Amino acid sequence: MTVTKQAAVLDRQALQRSRVMGILFIVIGAAIYLLFATTSEPGQTATFGLNPGRQTAALPISDLVLPVLPSLYAMSLAAVVLGTWQLAKGFGRAEGAMLGLVALFLTIGFLAWAARGKGLNLVGILETTLQRATPIALAALSGLLCERSGIVNIAIEGMMLTAALVSALVGSISHSLWVGLIASLIASGLLGALLAVLSIRFKVNQVIAGTAINILAIGGTSFISAKFLSTFQELNSPGKFPNLPVPVLSKIPLLGPIFFETNIIVYMMLGLLVLIHVLLYYTPWGLRTRAIGERPRAADTLGVNVFAMRYLNVILGGMVAGLGGAFLVLGSVPRFDELMTAGKGFIGLAALIFGSYNPFGAFGASLIFGFTDTFQAKLQILRVPIPSQFMRMAPYLITMIVLAGVVGRAEPPAAEGQVYEKQ
């Protein structure tokens, strides 16, 4: 294809996508009206509690009372207007931001509708969202480190599961949370090393190697759990990391209890986000990592040791996944149950793709997944007539929609999944 023809095709695709986006905005606006507004009564209000239900250092503020019907009308109208604008003129670069805004309308509308006539502790929901999002975000970061250097890491699930078991086991034996955490990092790092050795040294297809490691981890953890943890209960009670309020920042009314009054692993996750972002985009190591993911041959000719960097990144990726697994035990329910990761490793990969292969995007996607995860538990309490299983499907459906490129195609690193050989 000539250059002009290629450009024409890309233009057509971009135009198609903006049209789809515009129609999507209008559909969402219509949905807000038809689904939520028509089933609400006038005069209903939704009360959003903005103080956490537990002891907190945050300054108390009054609840947010939202009149349901007017808000729904307003947001529905706004979405339709944005959609028409998108169809007529297009937002160009602000397209993504507008999509986020419309999605926010949908979410607020849904919350208002679900809580109409009753109250809802918004801070509690957001807190749990962050908690649920943490392992997903860590899985996504692990995927990021590996995929950016060109290795597809399907084995995140297995690494998380192994780390969860090891943290429970070692934490119980050593009666120390930190020892358990470090042991789990070592264990998942070893699995990362296994993946690296299989993919790099033995040139096994990375998806197959990852799947084999997953099966190994599932079998191994269930084996040890069934053989030892069920009979010796004391091996499965490692304890939990306590909440650590950050001195000044935890006083901030809404954000304080959510972001600054959680346990150390959540802080580590947030720190890792920033760290990886800085390292990946502002340091030579990051540049080399991205280079070996896009064009390993070119990086190799410039002297970058492709194999060593891939080994390092995959092992680090394994350790980050291990942190996520350890969080599942040491940071929330302080015990190990078989298959407790329940696909979070794969959801993390989906979050990574959703977030366009960069740290903060992946974090945003993880928050969305965490939100749906939280909400499907709350649906029962609010007596919303949607079965909880459909809410459970939501993260996966969203992932598939995102992967289908409806909301923009995420470009994976070009050399992802390919075996690299020196010549």
Added chain:
Amino acid sequence: MSSVEGNRTNLPTNGKQRPASRRQPRHAGWGQGFLLPLLAIFTALVLGGLLILVTDLEVIAAFTRIPRQVADPFTNADTQISLEEALWHHPPEVSMGDLVEVDGTAKRVVAQVEDEQEQISLETARELYPQLGPGVTIHLNFLQKPAVGLRAAWQSVSRTYAALFEGAIGNPSRMAAVVRAWLQGDPSLLPQAFYPIMESLVVATPYILVGLAVALSFRAGLFNIGAEGQYFIGGLSCVFVGYSLKGLPIYIHLPLTLLAGVIGGGLWGAIPGLLKALTGAHEVINTIMMNYIAFALSDWLLNGPMQRPGGFTPVSPEIQPSAMLPSLFPSPIRFHAGFFLALACAAAVYWLLFKTTVGFELRSVGANPHAARYAGMSLTRNFVLAMFLSGGLAGLAAANEISGLTHYMPNAFSAGYGFDSIALALLGKSHPVGVVLASLLFGILRAGATRMQSVASIPIDIISILQATIIIFVAAPEIIRMIYRLPKGKKAGPAKASTAAEAAAEAAAEAGAESVE
């Protein structure tokens, strides 16, 4: 690399040298084609045995804490002497009960320890702990009594693998005795004795079908990790047709039920295939997502619209008798006609892949999508067809199980077929015959593992560990070659396409990042 093409000087070339384009890659030969998987299985069993040993508390105790009570048979050191001491004083012909003369006194020789397994002599104990008195229990370790540890290890492993064998195939002597009785006119004991091997075949049946499903997708260059979800959806559609249609004769209802399973699973698989074809979305993630959606959907259906009335358990109603596959033997043997259906499907897949143009197109798309596209084959059609057939086979596996075995669908339906099927397809090199053989192996392992769990208290998850190890060894044959010092194949370099899956997968990985036009 020297080649005829590179010969610019027009000098006559050695006639025997073939141009590079026509040099055939020489693989390691058929011998290694069978040897490597066998060695992989063997090595995996050895590693599994080691794992069993290391986690067996009795074995660990036999190596580290061997209890022995210190025995002191002497009641009177003045008139009694141990055999060892007597031998030391008066070699060589001293035995129990003799009177020997030591230092002027006559002493009777008494036995040292009565029970080697329980006691240790005072002298030996005093070598370790000089201040010891008789009657105390001390603990020895492997260095002092290696035989105990080794014997315990051997017993543990042999008990485990004997349980595996008996659970998978049966007790040979018992089977022979029962056959003799049958020939003499008493067939009543036949079912019990032959239950294990029949059970292995029953367990292998769904494996054959899901293995074929994944193998077919590998041949087309696609990774169908969604076999589990397709299994669930196939099961749901099959059981729905099975229990809701009443009054139909069996030769209509039964095929309809099985067909429902095929179509349900097929559609569930076709969706990721379509997404891959139209948008280039990687089918690995999509099929995994469809798995979880299928779990949630089945959870809702079995707790709601499709729940068996009158109970609170998430199970479906039983299917009508006209939808059941005939069971061929008296109970407790659960062997049903579904096994033959599975074999027929294997033959059908073989015929499809290797004897039809459709199959040729699928394989071409799997081998090299770009070349296939260039040759005019529609990637969309082939991707969707491959995933539909693959999902349909997985759905048929579920339909087979429901129609022939369980007759209803419970919520926690599957035994992890999704990942096992990948192992099967790899081990069978994506060829129907290989898949059938590998499925029989996995059926044997799983049937045996159930007995291993009850007799030797080894958790059934050891099967997953064995499977993962086998996958790793089969996917990276270099490891096996390294361990057993086997020669490399003539074609050195990367383990290129030692399985069709890898070739397909590499092509798929390349095509996966781009959109398919």
